[in-house]
Amino acid sequence: MSQPESPSTAGTDAAGSLDQQGQQEMIQRIGRTLVQALPPGWEQARVQYRAVGSHRELEAELIAPNGTRIPLSPPGEVGELFANLRHGMYQRHRGTWLSATYQISRPSSYSVDFDGDHEPAWERQPPHTEYATELERYPRAGHNVPDWLAERAGMQPPESATTADQLRKAEVFDGTDAVGRPVTNRPELPPEEKNRVLEYLERAPVVLAARGYDSDRLSPSASSSVPMTFHTDGSWIWPGAVGYYLRTHDLTPQAELVDHIRARDFQLPHVDDGARELAVTAITEEQRT
Structure with a gap:
């Protein structure tokens, strides 16, 4: 189930403030918070978090043994934790990730994939102003800005005339x-x-x-x-x-x-x-x- 997230700024710490240990602690906290909200008898669950600028989306589902996917409403705290993790994982000149997929299986195994290069599969297309906000909030060196992000942020598009x-x-x-x-x-x-x-x-x-x-x-x-x-x-x-x-x-x-x-x-x-x-x-x- 997909739900919009509030556009509040993630945390009060400086961007990029989480070291490796802090990142792992935040990832494990997301897992614990999610597990507490899962129904009895669950086997697998997956959460996808997507964000650019102040636009945030959270989508969660249960995965049955036969592959059936059942929409799930995750606790609001999960979205806040993802927002803080994204904020804390910022790297100077490289930016931060735009989407994360967190998959957890009974009893306690999990995996997390982060993607900062490809455009997320949005449930609702963000306003174009949010792409510019993203680059203001989490600056990247020019060679680390994907073409699609540069175009949506209003930077000079690659197809512009050269003569x-x-x-x-x-x-x-x-x-x-x-x-x-x-x-x-x-x-x-x-x-x-x-x-x-x-x-x-x-x-x-x-x-x-x-x-x-x-x-x-x-x-x-x-x-x-x-x-x-x-x-x-x-x-x-x-x-x-x-x-x-x-x-x-x-x-x-x-x-x-x-x-x-x-x-x-x-x-x-x-x-x-x-x-x-x-x-x-x-x-x-x-x-x-």
Whole structure:
């Protein structure tokens, strides 16, 4: 049975404060606490603890001799003990584990597996802010941060462009008709996605901006209100007009950009100075041609 754990900070001691003896004592205490809660006649039990940042999950089950798995509600103290163990096992530059599997068999044998490299099989997907919290609370050297954790924490993703010509450039419209009016043929975004796409588009760093505003090509009589800016997320470049027309006229950005934003789960990555400079180079080179 899986149950959420409270997001309280584990213990008051400094991260990494448990030595080998302290870790073993904590592991054995988890086992004793678990055994006291098991029903008569138990043979095997397994507990899985998953955590990132302040997000914590605890799942327990009995394993019958025929392999049948029976959900179990473990005492709340088990979750607190796991949280303290994870906190105490932090290693400088290496971080701490993200999931632990504790298996115990009658009468007293047990095994514990810790995993700090692979993403846990979450019961509930943690908010992306928790991945950044994880790296703030338990810092790792860059080479010890798995790609999936770096991406979810908003660090520069590995698929970002490395040269200016690798950056993809979004168009505001699909083209123009014979008299110069903009042409688009794009389905509207689902209502639940519109604000998430807008937030991604408008929060991305502005790498170039001109003074003033451009006219609204879908409302020629309106005052000039279209931002003359360019944004990037390290993989794509788009004019500020893309967000404007989505917000004002429900004009969906081009499909490839929307698919890219969805693939990132609507989470904007960190865009470093090098990625911003590449974007400026790509924009200025395009404007010269």
